[in-house]
Amino acid sequence: EEISEFRIGLLGGENAQDRLNNNECLRAKTEEVLGVPTKLFAPADYNGVIQGLLGGTIDMAWLGASGYAKTYLSDPEAVEPILVKVNVDGGYGYYSIGFARKDSGITSLEDMKGKTFGFGDPNSTSGFLIPSIEIPEVTGSTMTSGDYFGEVKFSGGHEQTIVGVNNGDFDGGVTWADGLGEWEDGYNSGALRRAVDAGLVDMNELVKIWQSKPIPEGPIVLRKALPEDVKVKFTALMASLPSIDPDCAYGVLSGEAKGVQPIGHDAYEVIIEARKLKSN
Amino acid sequence: MSITANETDFLKIQADRHFAKKKLMSFGLPVLVVAYLTYIFFAFDILGLAQRFEADNARALVADSYSYKTHVTRDNRSGDVSVAIEGERKGTYPKGTSPEWVTLGDTDTVIDLGDGHVVTFGADNFVSYDVPEYGVITAQPSRAKGVQAVLPEGEMPEWINASKNRMTITTEAGRLTITRNRTEVFRYFTGWELFFFTLDSPYHGLPVGEVMARALGGEASAIWQDFWTNKMWRHQDVAWAIFETILMAFLGTMGAAMVALPLAFLAAKNFTPLVVVRQITRRFFDFFRGVDALIWTIVLARAFGPGPLTGALAILITDTGSFGKMFSEALENVDQKQIEGVQSTGAKPIQRYRFGVIPQVTPVLMSQVLYFLESNTRSATIIGAITGGGIGLMLTQAMITQKDWEEVTYYIVLIILMVMVMDWFSGWLRRKLITGDESGH
Amino acid sequence: MLNIENLTKAFGPNVAVDAANITVDKPAMIGIIGRSGAGKSTLLRMLNRLSDATSGRIAFEGSDVTALQGAAKRRWQSECAMIFQQFNLVPRLDVVSNVLHGTLNRRNALATMFNLYPNADIHRAIDILDRLGIAEHAAKRAEALSGGQQQRVAIARALMQDPKIILADEPIASLDPMNAQVVMQSLRQIHEEDGRMVIANLHTLDTARRYCDRVIGMRDGRIVFDGTPAQLTTGVARDIYGADASFSEAATSTEIETLDRPEGFKPAAAASPELA
Amino acid sequence: MLNIENLTKAFGPNVAVDAANITVDKPAMIGIIGRSGAGKSTLLRMLNRLSDATSGRIAFEGSDVTALQGAAKRRWQSECAMIFQQFNLVPRLDVVSNVLHGTLNRRNALATMFNLYPNADIHRAIDILDRLGIAEHAAKRAEALSGGQQQRVAIARALMQDPKIILADEPIASLDPMNAQVVMQSLRQIHEEDGRMVIANLHTLDTARRYCDRVIGMRDGRIVFDGTPAQLTTGVARDIYGADASFSEAATSTEIETLDRPEGFKPAAAASPELA
Amino acid sequence: MTDMTGMSRDAGGIRADYMAQVRRKRMMDGIILIVFVTLMVTGFMVADDRNAGGFWEGLHRLFDFPKEVLGEAFEKVGELPAHLWKFLPSLIETINIAAASTLIGTMLGMVLSLLSTRGMAKWPRLIPLFRRIMDIMRAMPEIVIALVLIFVMGGGPVPAMVAIAFHTAGAMGKLFSEVNENASLKPVEGLQSVGASWTQRMWLGVIPQVAPNYFSYALLRFEVNIRASAILGFVGAGGIGYELRNAMSWGKGQYDEAAAIFILLFATIVVVDQLSSLVRERLTHGKTERKLEKASA
Ligand SMILES: Nc1ncnc2c1ncn2[C@@H]1O[C@H](COP(=O)(O)OP(=O)(O)OP(=O)(O)O)[C@@H](O)[C@H]1O
Ligand SMILES: Nc1ncnc2c1ncn2[C@@H]1O[C@H](COP(=O)(O)OP(=O)(O)OP(=O)(O)O)[C@@H](O)[C@H]1O
Numbered sequence A: 001e002e003i004s005e006f007r008i009g010l011l012g013g014e015n016a017q018d019r020l021n022n023n024e025c026l027r028a029k030t031e032e033v034l035g036v037p038t039k040l041f042a043p044a045d046y047n048g049v050i051q052g053l054l055g056g057t058i059d060m061a062w063l064g065a066s067g068y069a070k071t072y073l074s075d076p077e078a079v080e081p082i083l084v085k086v087n088v089d090g091g092y093g094y095y096s097i098g099f100a101r102k103d104s105g106i107t108s109l110e111d112m113k114g115k116t117f118g119f120g121d122p123n124s125t126s127g128f129l130i131p132s133i134e135i136p137e138v139t140g141s142t143m144t145s146g147d148y149f150g151e152v153k154f155s156g157g158h159e160q161t162i163v164g165v166n167n168g169d170f171d172g173g174v175t176w177a178d179g180l181g182e183w184e185d186g187y188n189s190g191a192l193r194r195a196v197d198a199g200l201v202d203m204n205e206l207v208k209i210w211q212s213k214p215i216p217e218g219p220i221v222l223r224k225a226l227p228e229d230v231k232v233k234f235t236a237l238m239a240s241l242p243s244i245d246p247d248c249a250y251g252v253l254s255g256e257a258k259g260v261q262p263i264g265h266d267a268y269e270v271i272i273e274a275r276k277l278k279s280n
Numbered sequence B: 001m002s003i004t005a006n007e008t009d010f011l012k013i014q015a016d017r018h019f020a021k022k023k024l025m026s027f028g029l030p031v032l033v034v035a036y037l038t039y040i041f042f043a044f045d046i047l048g049l050a051q052r053f054e055a056d057n058a059r060a061l062v063a064d065s066y067s068y069k070t071h072v073t074r075d076n077r078s079g080d081v082s083v084a085i086e087g088e089r090k091g092t093y094p095k096g097t098s099p100e101w102v103t104l105g106d107t108d109t110v111i112d113l114g115d116g117h118v119v120t121f122g123a124d125n126f127v128s129y130d131v132p133e134y135g136v137i138t139a140q141p142s143r144a145k146g147v148q149a150v151l152p153e154g155e156m157p158e159w160i161n162a163s164k165n166r167m168t169i170t171t172e173a174g175r176l177t178i179t180r181n182r183t184e185v186f187r188y189f190t191g192w193e194l195f196f197f198t199l200d201s202p203y204h205g206l207p208v209g210e211v212m213a214r215a216l217g218g219e220a221s222a223i224w225q226d227f228w229t230n231k232m233w234r235h236q237d238v239a240w241a242i243f244e245t246i247l248m249a250f251l252g253t254m255g256a257a258m259v260a261l262p263l264a265f266l267a268a269k270n271f272t273p274l275v276v277v278r279q280i281t282r283r284f285f286d287f288f289r290g291v292d293a294l295i296w297t298i299v300l301a302r303a304f305g306p307g308p309l310t311g312a313l314a315i316l317i318t319d320t321g322s323f324g325k326m327f328s329e330a331l332e333n334v335d336q337k338q339i340e341g342v343q344s345t346g347a348k349p350i351q352r353y354r355f356g357v358i359p360q361v362t363p364v365l366m367s368q369v370l371y372f373l374e375s376n377t378r379s380a381t382i383i384g385a386i387t388g389g390g391i392g393l394m395l396t397q398a399m400i401t402q403k404d405w406e407e408v409t410y411y412i413v414l415i416i417l418m419v420m421v422m423d424w425f426s427g428w429l430r431r432k433l434i435t436g437d438e439s440g441h
Numbered sequence C, D: 001m002l003n004i005e006n007l008t009k010a011f012g013p014n015v016a017v018d019a020a021n022i023t024v025d026k027p028a029m030i031g032i033i034g035r036s037g038a039g040k041s042t043l044l045r046m047l048n049r050l051s052d053a054t055s056g057r058i059a060f061e062g063s064d065v066t067a068l069q070g071a072a073k074r075r076w077q078s079e080c081a082m083i084f085q086q087f088n089l090v091p092r093l094d095v096v097s098n099v100l101h102g103t104l105n106r107r108n109a110l111a112t113m114f115n116l117y118p119n120a121d122i123h124r125a126i127d128i129l130d131r132l133g134i135a136e137h138a139a140k141r142a143e144a145l146s147g148g149q150q151q152r153v154a155i156a157r158a159l160m161q162d163p164k165i166i167l168a169d170e171p172i173a174s175l176d177p178m179n180a181q182v183v184m185q186s187l188r189q190i191h192e193e194d195g196r197m198v199i200a201n202l203h204t205l206d207t208a209r210r211y212c213d214r215v216i217g218m219r220d221g222r223i224v225f226d227g228t229p230a231q232l233t234t235g236v237a238r239d240i241y242g243a244d245a246s247f248s249e250a251a252t253s254t255e256i257e258t259l260d261r262p263e264g265f266k267p268a269a270a271a272s273p274e275l276a
Numbered sequence E: 001m002t003d004m005t006g007m008s009r010d011a012g013g014i015r016a017d018y019m020a021q022v023r024r025k026r027m028m029d030g031i032i033l034i035v036f037v038t039l040m041v042t043g044f045m046v047a048d049d050r051n052a053g054g055f056w057e058g059l060h061r062l063f064d065f066p067k068e069v070l071g072e073a074f075e076k077v078g079e080l081p082a083h084l085w086k087f088l089p090s091l092i093e094t095i096n097i098a099a100a101s102t103l104i105g106t107m108l109g110m111v112l113s114l115l116s117t118r119g120m121a122k123w124p125r126l127i128p129l130f131r132r133i134m135d136i137m138r139a140m141p142e143i144v145i146a147l148v149l150i151f152v153m154g155g156g157p158v159p160a161m162v163a164i165a166f167h168t169a170g171a172m173g174k175l176f177s178e179v180n181e182n183a184s185l186k187p188v189e190g191l192q193s194v195g196a197s198w199t200q201r202m203w204l205g206v207i208p209q210v211a212p213n214y215f216s217y218a219l220l221r222f223e224v225n226i227r228a229s230a231i232l233g234f235v236g237a238g239g240i241g242y243e244l245r246n247a248m249s250w251g252k253g254q255y256d257e258a259a260a261i262f263i264l265l266f267a268t269i270v271v272v273d274q275l276s277s278l279v280r281e282r283l284t285h286g287k288t289e290r291k292l293e294k295a296s297a
């Protein structure tokens, strides 16, 4: 069988156009390698990409762990993980960080009792899934509005959470960071760092109130139904990207990375179980 | 006197009562409105909102919409100094070059923020900021000891925000942020920088006349290319996005009109005497219309994926509902006489519709379709924000990441212009097609 | 040639036309009179097959018109043109297009959908309009014409059908006396020159008397008079209209002459009536 | 008391009222005649300050009316009621409300918006309606009344203003003769009983003659006649109307009596005039 | 009837003229048809090409998503009443946003329309200004205003309300001024002659004439605004749209909630739609419908 087109889905987190720009080099290389027209798509939220993968209209995406779990739970035959990003330190994990405004006097989850708490996107691992499981372990209560927190809301995404906390819409919220580097810089990479770089927040005015256990980096996935040679060619391209074009890899992998390494479905079983837990 | 005094008295009493009722009515309505708005006032917590109102954000938004900032950054680990417009990679000055207010030295970098404000990056991560009428602030960030700021005598003013590992100084001239890893200066300028050409273009910074002259000198296509592919403002992508938005509106509206017209006959009393068929068709219209285009977008995204086609189909489905309803109402209002006139000549049913019905309803239908074309341009903006296409996505994403407010402003201006142009265009078409059509074939 | 036998039309319990019998042997100009609700329109509509008879039979040149269905029925309609009180033109279309509607039955449906009429038809339409004296309005929209002109367009459409019978349902009721005369003259002339049968519902006696060879009177759905204009005396008219002795023909007249009545001038009186 | 000096109104190059001079010493009933376009309406509208004069001056009891602005101008309007040819009532509101509009200027704006009229005003409104013979329609919507009744409501509204002057712009032009008479009688009576000044534009000579103490004739914006009804001879009238010898007053008459002219009955003629 | 006997002198000329007109007309019709068809076909091809999935390949998957949602909803149909109850407050919030913004927008639109109708305007010279203001208010998509306001004052119903009210004011202003243009100015002049102020003239002279039409348009707008406020919830402005997005994007496991929300939303829209057409029918006895057409024609 043949494909006539290869379609790459891009998850949110940045300006749609920045995302397209950052991945333009990957698009060109893929087109060259596969010999078919390749296109980039940048839907507004995680769900947009996931629906595309499920419906077979998107062939490849770099999902979050929870996003992968959702795809798998909806249709186990839809996609398969191929590669995962490896951090500069060799690990492939990141953290969900709980934070609040310094001037609110909140310094820990205890202080958050009765306050407004902000999640990100429902399909985010660090912005919802992991904290929604690990935070109750600390507080000993559920995440339902009124149980422990006064109100629990979804901001819609990591950026909105940060701005929301900074503006006082939420008393505290969770977002992701690599956990490396300094707090005052917003860590080495992650949503906080981007907000600092953009001049949106001053880390002096924020405090960390919670940190999760390491979260496995999300997989780069391909649609299972793709022809085998396409999968092989594309995986090879992705795997060699950091070495052949570091600049391109920086854009595609959202910052410094040591490289990518193969990964399978098993690495995400935990997340899938976690996600099942949250479904009613 | 036409009537007796008695009767007049009776009339007066009646009038009194009448006016009492009127007073109640004319009071009752405003009272209801005020009561409801009061309820809303509390239900929506407007007082609390006023407290949370972020004047700073509003100011930042307004300021950023017509100004830009240039970042001068030193990486305190490597000592490298870079100058970048809006701090973005695509706005970075090539190594060794800088705007004239930044003097790059071997060890010292002198940044003149204007009005006497001067920031100097010295050796060993040393930073000094000479603030007129206040004094010189120095700092020497290091990994071990933090920022180590030294301020002039006296109470620390509120425009300085300092902690062990971080210090921010915000003045009218600009902003200085020092952390252990980085030292960064912002200077603000009015305007939309790099709107025409980015720094890597040879045409950047040239006066308009000069660019014009070069364009006439045969460089027109190169100039256009540099402008069109401007990485900062991405004019090409924006143009495509606008086009996609209009395309969604056009395909959706026209497609819906074409689907709805035959269906409308099924829903019109005078054309479909069968109650069952009529009711089923009408309920279908209600359903298509009642489920908003937004939800159709989500439903369709699974089958067609993100993109303008999905948006166009969502508009098509919703508007089939709206048009179906409106068209069938128009059809129910047709003048039977004309149809009978055509029928009496022995015309076939299809000819009866063509000449007895269509000429009557075209003006109404046409004006409704064109009105929707304009309003769908607005809807398409929103739908694009969800399906991933068009100017709507660019706008919402630029807003959500909350940095490039000048881009947000640019998109908003473009959207308003786009909608106004479509409004004007549909009005023009309406006049041309409906009133200008003399023989009305 | 035309045989109407026991033709009846009931709307629920209400019998609009009650066992009408009419026989016409050769093309004639026939006027049907009767007051409002007598069943005149219903009769004509059944003739054109715009509505179906409840019982009874219409035969034309031997064939049973009441039994026709589908294409055959439309064929009949094209042979039996109808002119309406309100003209029933398509107001937004131009005059020639309206006239061309008379050919719809003969032409291919698809072609007409796109307004593709043969040039010969267009020329004939203009000739007919010319004959009726309104050729100069050919390109105007029908709605831009006066009532009398519109009715002549309707007649042109009827002529375009090249019909054997022309049915006219109160063709002049919406017109002023001047236009009424022009329209009736046209119908008469068509009858005389082309030898077509014309059946016209009329609501004024004098028109029927002046223009028709034969007058049929209807009352409450039944035919109560059938004879020459000469036989239509005031007494008979009173019977048809169910009027009493105060009935005066002038009340229903549309004659132009009767409008120019002499007026007596009387100077303003000085006395003013009491207020209230 | 009323002094109009060199009052002029120009619409672009077109001078509607050209240096009009009128002096009125004591309340009178004044009729202004002249043909269409003579400037009658424009003159009244300037008096009421509905439109501004181009030049010239209106003085009433010493004060300069032309110079008033804002509240003072509205004050003047309330003292100088206006009655319009088309009544200018609010059709959807009831009669009493329309009459009460006469008090708008005196009452608090907010109160009137909520229909808070004092009961005394309501009673007075009904008394005035009663005086004009239409009290029984008090509760009806204005649009439900006949033209003559509506004009009387308009007069009632004017009276409600308790004005010093009543201006009436062709108050009877939209009315049938019977209603015209009632309305003119009412105006005359108001003048006589209340001693208010009434200035009425009229387009019929006989009305002016019968009801007015003084008649002013306008032609092309200029005042060409100012005198008693007796001085208004047919020759003068011809001058005012710019008519030739064929001018007959009857053509403009609205007298009731002239309508009941005997009618000669003429049977329908058989001859038909040639068409075209 | 001289001209009925033969062809008149100029009938030939008329014939030629008319034939020329027919030819012109046919050509214009042909060109318009070709342009339209080309636009539709190429437009479709461009959209199809720029879409992730093609139209024809996706067609057979059209019902995949509804099947998934309905499947789960049926599976857990027992929980439906509880869900309906759970989301009722959000629905009420959405309806409140729509109602309040319709109310405020309509009142604002009323004033704007009076200020921009010839013969009624308080400051006739500023009519073009008020018209442009209304154009801009109308052109501004709600989502833009809402997102900006969310940035400035945080999420919640108020940004949505302000955004919708703003847009509504512009849209209503335009519609209302069309209604005003059909209103008679005579009563206004009548009131002016008694010395009434501008507000009195408008309130007593104009509003009674146009109120039924205003009301009917406002009801129509209320319907539109319910949808708009649901959409804004989708981008973070609270109400039922927010719940719907969360349920929808979580996907399998919460589709039953999505279905419940959907039922609420759909039922509301249908009820309001039916109610408003009933009221409008009563109010104007079908008059407005015709006016509407005329106004838009
Ligand atoms: N479609 C209909 N449904 C029910 N009753 C009808 C219908 N058409 C006509 N009628 C009734 O049939 C009777 C005859 O009506 P018809 O229109 O034939 O009278 P007419 O003589 O043409 O009167 P007119 O002078 O008013 O046109 C009337 O009582 C009328 O009410
Ligand atoms: N608003 C206006 N703009 C321009 N010209 C006007 C205006 N109003 C009146 N005119 C002109 O002023 C002249 C006088 O008009 P006016 O209405 O005063 O006449 P009139 O005597 O009341 O006539 P009529 O009997 O027709 O009411 C006319 O030539 C008219 O065309």
Ligand SMILES: [Mg+2]
Pocket (backbone or CB within 6 Å): C040, C041, C042, C169, C170
């Ligand atoms: Mg009839």
Ligand SMILES: [Mg+2]
Pocket (backbone or CB within 6 Å): D040, D041, D042, D169, D170
């Ligand atoms: Mg006048």
Ligand SMILES: O=P([O-])([O-])[O-]
Pocket (backbone or CB within 6 Å): A063, A064, A065, A066, A067, A123, A124, A125, A126, A127, A176, A218
């Ligand atoms: O799934 P996340 O990348 O948002 O943690």
